[in-house]
Amino acid sequence: MSDALKIGGKELTSRLFLGTGKFASNKIIPDVVAASGAQVVTVAVRRVDMAFAEENILTYIPKDCVLMPNTSGARTAEEAVRIARLARAAGCGDWVKLEVISDNRYLLPDNYETIKATETLVSEGFVVLPYMSPDLVVAKRLVEAGAAAVMPLGSPIGTNRGLKTRELIRILIEEIPLPIIVDAGIGRPSEAAEAMEMGCAAALINTAIATAGDPVAMGRAFGMAVDAGRTAYISGLGAVQQYASASSPLTGFLG
Amino acid sequence: MMSFLDTIDQYQDFDTDAFFGRVTEADVRRAIGRDRLGPLDYLTLLSPQADICLEEMAQKAHRLTVQHFGRTMLLFTPMYVANHCVNQCRYCGFNAKNDLHRMRLTVDEVTAEAEIIAASGLKHILLLTGEDRSHTPVSYIRDCIEVLKRYFTSISIEIYPLTEPEYRELTEAGVDGLTIYQETYNRDTYAYLHPAGPKRNYRFRLDAPERGCRAGMRGVNIGALLGLADWRKDAFLAGLHADYLQRSYPDVEISISPPRVRPQLGGFVPEIEVTDKNLVQYVTAFRLFMPRSGITLSTREAPRLRDNMTRLGVTKMSGGVSAAVGGRSHCDETGQFEIADERSVAEVAKMLYEQGYQPVYKDWQTI
Numbered sequence: 014m015s016d017a018l019k020i021g022g023k024e025l026t027s028r029l030f031l032g033t034g035k036f037a038s039n040k041i042i043p044d045v046v047a048a049s050g051a052q053v054v055t056v057a058v059r060r061v062d063m064a065f066a067e068e069n070i071l072t073y074i075p076k077d078c079v080l081m082p083n084t085s086g087a088r089t090a091e092e093a094v095r096i097a098r099l100a101r102a103a104g105c106g107d108w109v110k111l112e113v114i115s116d117n118r119y120l121l122p123d124n125y126e127t128i129k130a131t132e133t134l135v136s137e138g139f140v141v142l143p144y145m146s147p148d149l150v151v152a153k154r155l156v157e158a159g160a161a162a163v164m165p166l167g168s169p170i171g172t173n174r175g176l177k178t179r180e181l182i183r184i185l186i187e188e189i190p191l192p193i194i195v196d197a198g199i200g201r202p203s204e205a206a207e208a209m210e211m212g213c214a215a216a217l218i219n220t221a222i223a224t225a226g227d228p229v230a231m232g233r234a235f236g237m238a239v240d241a242g243r244t245a246y247i248s249g250l251g252a253v254q255q256y257a258s259a260s261s262p263l264t265g266f267l268g
Numbered sequence: 269m270m271s272f273l274d275t276i277d278q279y280q281d282f283d284t285d286a287f288f289g290r291v292t293e294a295d296v297r298r299a300i301g302r303d304r305l306g307p308l309d310y311l312t313l314l315s316p317q318a319d320i321c322l323e324e325m326a327q328k329a330h331r332l333t334v335q336h337f338g339r340t341m342l343l344f345t346p347m348y349v350a351n352h353c354v355n356q357c358r359y360c361g362f363n364a365k366n367d368l369h370r371m372r373l374t375v376d377e378v379t380a381e382a383e384i385i386a387a388s389g390l391k392h393i394l395l396l397t398g399e400d401r402s403h404t405p406v407s408y409i410r411d412c413i414e415v416l417k418r419y420f421t422s423i424s425i426e427i428y429p430l431t432e433p434e435y436r437e438l439t440e441a442g443v444d445g446l447t448i449y450q451e452t453y454n455r456d457t458y459a460y461l462h463p464a465g466p467k468r469n470y471r472f473r474l475d476a477p478e479r480g481c482r483a484g485m486r487g488v489n490i491g492a493l494l495g496l497a498d499w500r501k502d503a504f505l506a507g508l509h510a511d512y513l514q515r516s517y518p519d520v521e522i523s524i525s526p527p528r529v530r531p532q533l534g535g536f537v538p539e540i541e542v543t544d545k546n547l548v549q550y551v552t553a554f555r556l557f558m559p560r561s562g563i564t565l566s567t568r569e570a571p572r573l574r575d576n577m578t579r580l581g582v583t584k585m586s587g588g589v590s591a592a593v594g595g596r597s598h599c600d601e602t603g604q605f606e607i608a609d610e611r612s613v614a615e616v617a618k619m620l621y622e623q624g625y626q627p628v629y630k631d632w633q634t635i
Binding site: 034035036037038039058059060061062065068086088092095096099115116117118120171172173220223224 | 334335336337338339340389391421486514515518519520521522560621624625626627628629630631632633635
């Protein structure tokens with residue numbers, strides 16, 4: 014049975030999404046993509062420079078990847094919408110990872126502006142994957158607004174702190190009928206695997222891969238971890254037992 | 269109205285030297301180990317005692333910077349469009365009393381200079397003038413912006429302090445970044461160093477970054493010019509100033525520069541020597557205090573030091589620099605100060621790649 018992830022009319026076999034903002038050189042990106050198996054790659058529109066081929070990050074994104082421009086730098090819904098339109102006008106397609114951040118201390122997303130921008134961008138035909146602070150009510154609003162997925166943070170961007178928002182993400186997985194893609198905060202492959210075991214549809218990783226000593230090998234490790242976690246999820250994990258099974262059951266007398 | 273002056277006043281009677289006298293090595297190690305540093309942790313890292321823990325500070329500064337900024341370095345270059353100045357800052361080559369060929373670029377000359385810079389691939393430009401509202405009024409700055417917009421995707425200004433409506437006029441014209449240094453936070457030294465001209469107004473300058481934040485700047489870069497007063501105290505207050513601005517205006521990217529006084533026409537020699545080691549201590553201490561803030565290292569510093577500081581918390585560097593008006597299209601003008609790193613943008617980029625860092629030419633565009 015196929016376990017493809019369907020988003021925006023695409024069928025994805027890899028559930029690892031790759032961020033590109035922190036590599037020592039863009040030239041390494043194709044190798045990381047190949048080693049990790051990632052099929053969706055996000056790129057900050059603010060960094061794209063069409064006029065400078067050698068330094069233009071788009072030059073290094075393999076053509077068979079789904080390009081997902083992101084609105085990094087947007088502080089309001091209006092700015093995010095303008096950045097998304099610029100990306101589309103530059104030929105980057107219809108997918109957009111929506112980021113609206115008005116707080117430079119923690120880089121936490123502005124959920125309210127994110128909902129507003131989602132509504133606008135969906136009405137303009139974008140495939141919108143909004144980055145958000147995990148909150149059930151906000152996620153429901155994003156569903157209503159037409160988001161293609163919901164991308165809650167595991168912990169603040171770049172912190173490598175793992176799934177600090179575990180319980181809130183669990184609620185989103187249970188209640189929201191869209192793919193839940195954990196985005197930001199994952200520092201180790203084991204944490205990506207855990208997110209996938211919980212039922213996340215995919216994981217987006219940047220810092221942990223880009224700043225690793227060997228980004229290509231770390232990309233491979235994350236690819237395997239995401240696969241392992243997904244496989245475990247669809248295989249049905251055994252229930253966790255609080256105690257060992259008693260050899261003399263208390264209800265044995267009932268026959 | 270809120271002002272960082274309130275914070276300065278709070279520390280007015282604080283005896284920094286006595287504090288430094290009490291700092292122990294254990295205090296320094298404790299401060300380095302903290303996830304979040306308070307003002308006194310930061311001051312502890314600026315103490316003379318922290319010197320012996322410099323390597324540990326450097327290691328953590330490197331780790332935090334890679335974590336938050338990746339292995340990247342944003343490149344930019346300054347463009348001086350005028351050197352007219354009515355101030356008499358004792359340490360500045362543009363001092364009104366200096367015998368200097370005064371000039372102001374015409375729109376055509378700005379265009380010529382912009383073309384040369386843009387050919388290097390840079391997309392971030394910093395526009396500079398002296399302080400002279402008759403020769404370089406806001407309307408002139410705006411004319412320059414109109415030219416620069418055609419060549420660059422991010423325009424910052426380092427000019428005289430403006431009012432909030434004036435800053436707004438420029439952000440609406442396309443400026444997204446403001447650089448303004450307090451020079452020194454020590455009020456007595458400030459008064460001595462600025463004997464005449466509008467720059468004597470300490471408070472108007474101090475509040476300028478805040479006015480810029482309110483006027484829609486995306487990034488505001490502040491700093492003290494090291495060597496004018498006790499660098500540890502200036503570094504402390506510059507750091508607190510950055511922290512104050514970041515807390516008050518979370519949607520603005522607050523960053524610092526740690527410029528040191530350079531030789532300049534006028535011959536001012538700083539009384540206080542700020543060594544390379546001191547500079548590294550400041551930059552690494554600040555990184556630990558504000559892990560997400562940008563740090564700019566200019567060509568006031570020599571190539572060897574800049575190369576080595578790439579890994580110590582710096583996030584933004586200039587290249588292909590001239591500190592003279594029209595310095596790339598006219599070649600014989602005297603600059604504001606002597607630069608120490610004359611490498612081209614391509615040479616700086618090559619150095620960065622060799623160190624395992626990606627030179628970033630574009631990190632914003634007017635939207």
